[in-house]
Amino acid sequence: MAKEIVNREENYSLWYNNLVTKANLAENSAVRGCMVIKPYGYAIWEKMQAQLDAMFKETGHENAYFPLFIPKSFLSKEAEHVEGFAKECAVVTHHRLMSNPEGPGVVVDPSAKLEEELIVRPTSETIIWNTYKNWIKSYRDLPLLINQWANVVRWEMRTRLFLRTAEFLWQEGHTAHATKEEAIEEREKMVHVYEQFAREYMALPVIVGRKTESERFAGAVDTLCIEALMQDGKALQAGTSHFLGQNFAKAFDVQFANKEGGLEYVWATSWGVSTRLMGALIMAHSDNNGLVLPPKLAPIHVVMVPIYKTEEESQKVLAIMDQIKIKLKKLGISSKIDDRDNLRSGFKFAEWELKGVPVRIAMGPRDLAKGTVELARRDNLTKEFREREGVEEYIVTLLDEIQENIYNKALEFREKSTVEVDDFETFKDKIEEGGFLLCHWDGTAETEQKIKEETKATIRCIPMDGTTAQEGTCVYSGKPSKQRVFFARAY
């Protein structure tokens, strides 16, 4: 068939690209590093957005919108921040084009040079804290709990659809608090919102932990993250939540009058997830037949393919499918009848498998006679015949089962792929196999850097739940350590 994808085992990277493009999720655009998110991919992103947005609102956040552009001087106000973002940004220098005096087309009008260059936001801390300065006067204005859905641009040199693109879509929460404790609590609350979303909706088990200093967000005091394991054994950072201390409040002079009338700098957090989640979703669950979508994020839950030879058979089957569609809709389940008459059913089966639709119903004249339907599950590729009567209710429970099974499979894979390693020779062997290596580390940036140089593995995170707390010695330096941390090669 035309939509064939390469085997995962043969070429994982090409397999991923095949999935993204052939399942019509996204494609590269004419603009270097920028992607087009196609309708089927965007429909999944919309489902993610809707759920995350509801979870943000349940935790007391409101949405707002801040400018796309950041004055160049703003970036410089927080020293580490500019260091982290200045090297990869899109710079607007002019505001007009003019007819080319020397030929066809248009050229930049030199007389329309901006006094100060504008940066297309790579993240919005600076423009937002410059705004918060006017919004926050007193402790009564706090906390300020705001989220923004937006596009951002980071001029990445090596890009991959969804995983790393010059422009991407994301949400960025930016909160302001009267006390350090409250900001730290907020930051933890939001990383757990991300963990819950990954688990319940993406069917993706993630590890929650703290980043080391070298992997921290530029301008943060401390960064928490969720880390997922992909099927090739590489880790993927799927979301981050930062405690910014008073760094941005000081950079933009945001102070508030406390209850006693004294002036204090405001405490801050920021947190974000992006269309990178799409990459995580695709890589975590898919197989050699295509996407495997968790029902909770699938744009179409059930696809129905009629099997027929004659026009009369087709009419009869389609009539029943219409009834099923209506009943499914009442149960909150979206379905699609694939009645295209120019394609064989085998082709259709393959196409909907490629697109990861969780359940397929096939029905032909024999099924009509027997009052049955054929149900196929995308997650484990099994088929079964069911009574037509009551099949809609059965599908409700089946979708739950599929959601759970996809999660369990991913969890099992991660557990199987997580090993404790206590000496560096084993580390070097094991890292070639992929997966998480749980090792003692002496806590120094120097050791972290050396391990990275020798093995390409980084510390993905330092768990915070105490489950890896243990006396031991660093896998590299042999110095004492009080807890194991997660190492992996990463996207």
Add this chain to the structure above:
Amino acid sequence: MAKEIVNREENYSLWYNNLVTKANLAENSAVRGCMVIKPYGYAIWEKMQAQLDAMFKETGHENAYFPLFIPKSFLSKEAEHVEGFAKECAVVTHHRLMSNPEGPGVVVDPSAKLEEELIVRPTSETIIWNTYKNWIKSYRDLPLLINQWANVVRWEMRTRLFLRTAEFLWQEGHTAHATKEEAIEEREKMVHVYEQFAREYMALPVIVGRKTESERFAGAVDTLCIEALMQDGKALQAGTSHFLGQNFAKAFDVQFANKEGGLEYVWATSWGVSTRLMGALIMAHSDNNGLVLPPKLAPIHVVMVPIYKTEEESQKVLAIMDQIKIKLKKLGISSKIDDRDNLRSGFKFAEWELKGVPVRIAMGPRDLAKGTVELARRDNLTKEFREREGVEEYIVTLLDEIQENIYNKALEFREKSTVEVDDFETFKDKIEEGGFLLCHWDGTAETEQKIKEETKATIRCIPMDGTTAQEGTCVYSGKPSKQRVFFARAY
């Protein structure tokens, strides 16, 4: 009170700005011409988006996302298009900053100059049609019905919050069709979706019509629009729907194989509404006390203000308000209890009036004793006492009544402000009073231009429903005319 706004009659323009900033809808940012949409304003926009998005999907459209940047050369491919947009665009020329070698801060890195400049999209026809080239091969790929929610940038010199900003949020539909007739039908369908949305949700009566050539979208064959009348008698274009013919298909060489196997250029439409709708909503209905929001777009339907002297009274009133809130929620009505203890109730009343909340409930110890509540309507500022029992169900019908009343008031104003004028002297007098002047026009751009120069009035639209068809003579030139058209001064 602190939030005072100037009277509409005294200074309409300042009244509008006061409303937008003091009701916390939006404010100017540090970036010239770009606004910050604040949470309360964004909540209204989210309601607009949700409803429009549902209407687009009901009419068969899917969402997708295309790049923020447009290669400079793309803009030039459609001659009229580049003419219309090149003069006011943000141009990205570099992709990196570096430390300033001559002092503090950062400067543009001259070695990071782009080979081809990128334009921040002012609208996306060019990048989208360049993409459609790969998506459309056969008549089976058509129609392609796609919408995008996005930010766009047009470097306007004179900006006003929501009405005209350098960056704004919008949706842009871009559809591709096999036949001219189908594209024309799509374009009409969508302008009627806009009309319906304005009427049913914004409580805004609009006129649907065709633009004259001089007001047409750059690159369109024909532009339809919805035009609303603001309270100062000026018209506001609130949405447009374009028939693009084969202009962009030819510019980007997008052809499809028809059923007979021949190659034809694709027919196109595009259509959009933006955050400008917020400006229309605010200006159409508000009064000297503040915003008047139609219930269907109000983030908060009901605000409850407790009246009390003692802590005990406060507790009792708040307990009952909690019950009302729960019942309202079950009926799909959002409410807020204003239990701030540092503000007088008079201040609260004024603040919620400013914010346009449709219904206010006040309740004090006397109401408790009598089993009543005081209900105040924002739209006509009337108050009434109601039995507490059953007040929630009453509010459901009251909100419908308010929605209808706001619409009727706007419709009445428009009808009162629309006059037929048959001679140019009267035209010049009447245009000073504002409103729509329904006049005969000879159909020439020359006459249109002269009227504009002499009166600042433009042809807002040429009605398409035949209601203004009539033999007559042009109000300016005296030449024959077959239909009256709408003139007004406009935003």
